[in-house]
Amino acid sequence: MSENCCHAGPQETGARDALLALDPYTLDDRQKNEDLMPIFREQLKDARGNNRHIEHYFSKLQIDIDALRQPEDVPFIPVQMFKHFDLRTCPENAVAKVLQSSGTTGASPSRIPLDKSTTLNQIKALKAILSDYLGKNRKIFLVVDHEGINKPEMAFSARTAGVRGLSIYAKKTFYLLREEEGRLTLNMPVIRDIIENYSHKEVYAFGFTYIIWTVFYEQLKKEGIRFSFDKFTLFHGGGWKKMKDLAVSKETFSGTIAELFGTETENILDFYGMAEQTGIIFVDCACGNKHVPAFSQVIIRDPFTLEPCSPGNTGLIEVMSILADSYYDQAVLTEDLGMLVGVDDCPCGRKGRYFRFVSRVEKAEVRGCGDTFRESR
Incomplete structure (x- = not known):
């Protein structure tokens, strides 16, 4: 044909x-x-x-x-x-680009070919969705992951897609974790900077649900650190199978993480998405x-x-x-x-x-x- x-x-x-x-x-x-x-x-x-x-x-x-x-x-x-x-x-x-995502089942990757018009449509769509939840203005963007996840040479993943997609509204981006010898740890200089200088700014954040809970929340709890934002929204997705294994419900997650960021539970927004429909x-x-x-x-x-x-x-x-x-x-x-x-x-x-x-x-x-x-x- x-x-x-x-x-x-x-x-x-x-x-x-x-x-x-x-x-x-x-x-x-x-x-x-x-x-x-x-x-x-x-x-x-x-x-x-x-x-x-x-x-x-x-x-x-x-x-x-x-x-x-x-x-x-x-x-x-x-x-x-x-x-x-x-x-x-x-x-x-x-x-123009082929996205590859292995997902959570099996090692064979999905292959998603993107041309310029498709990529442009995806950007327009995501911007329209985010504007409904965030408004029109750019804001401080916090990524509950390490900076390497967004490097061009990184393989496409749900985490990478989330960072790149949600950065559309970023005025300035901060990565709250860092990778040391294959392990994720708190990026303490950045966290202190955020607490001291950005608590009264309009802030939104993104993270992978499982990482937020098992890495970010657990380590902050040990350090006795909490945030207190005036205007804050967290988008998080993925990892619910692992969260179920930990016996952590969506309600428990939202309530605990809202308290961690000093915001209301309604500002902790779970989303569903997939690489095949970026x-x-x-x-x-x-x-x-x-x-x-x-x-x-x-x-x-x-x-x-x-x-x-x-x-x-x-x-x-x-x-x-x-x-x-x-x-x-x-x-x-x-x-x-x-x-x-x-x-x-x-x-x-x-x-x-x-x-x-x-x-x-x-x-x-x-x-x-x-x-x-x-x-x-």
């Missing part, structure tokens, strides 16, 4: 740009789906025409793209497929629900039937996105369990679907999908 130029057409690009320009949580679910579906259909046609694996997959499923009417109809790809197949949908010479994070609101922005959608599917679940039922999380021109990003079935809480009626005021993360699933590859791809190699 020949490789055509896969960049979005003017109509699709205009519709996508319009969604990216909105406040991300102002559309109700019905209107958002009406806006998303024409974009999805055009992107699926591009993907089918530019990737033989996608073509074989769609043919096997007898997909009629023009007949797709709602997000639940869009063919999803199990996230494991990124580890085994080239899902690039743009010419090879258009790829640019989109699903952030907790004050009610503890994760919200879906205008340029994305989330479906919870029954693990046994793969049919969409109704609110209140736990199933596999499917994440959808219109950001990518360079790879199949439109519908990805994850290896995580979640629960759809509700639609359009969260007390925080944000419109659209909102959900909660429940847990990871071991060995969650959907049976049959890999074989469907593999036949076309």
Whole structure:
């Protein structure tokens, strides 16, 4: 199959740009789906025409793209497929960077090819999400990790992606840990500087949940050190499987870490995201629900039937996105369990679907999908 130029057409690009320009949580679910579906259909046609694996997959499923009417109809790809197949949908010479992420299951890395337009869309999307939680102004950015995690030569990881992505709003960045002989320790000169000079500034922070708890919090507790910020927000993600092993609940984590930073529990924001959909994070609101922005959608599917679940039922999380021109990003079935809480009626005021993360699933590859791809190699 020949490789055509896969960049979005003017109509699709205009519709996508319009969604990216909105406040991300102002559309109700019905209107958002009406806006998303024409974009999805055009992107699926591009993907089918530019990737033989996608073509074989769609043919096997007898997909009629023009007949797709709602997000639940869009063919999803199990996230494991990124580890085994080239899902690039743009010419090879258009790829500016290939992200690699091994995740938490197995050693085989996912490969995510990014061209310039996809990277720009991801930046726009993340900026829109963060602005809803942080406002428009740049702030002091604290990274609960060591500076080496953000070096260009570092392999892409969830930690690296978080630092690079959330630095969009950084006026000045400080790393609160340092690495010594392979061990993370407190960066005491920086911590003292923060306490003395930045407690009354607008500050936001990012860290990997497990590292915040087992390294940062535990060592600060031994030193008897606490912060006291006037305006502070912490974004944290990942590591909940390990936290569960430690018998630390989300509520315990939020309360303890809020006290550590001298802030309110509602300013400790857990988010859900994945390397395969860089640019989109699903952030907790004050009610503890994760919200879906205008340029994305989330479906919870029954693990046994793969049919969409109704609110209140736990199933596999499917994440959808219109950001990518360079790879199949439109519908990805994850290896995580979640629960759809509700639609359009969260007390925080944000419109659209909102959900909660429940847990990871071991060995969650959907049976049959890999074989469907593999036949076309």
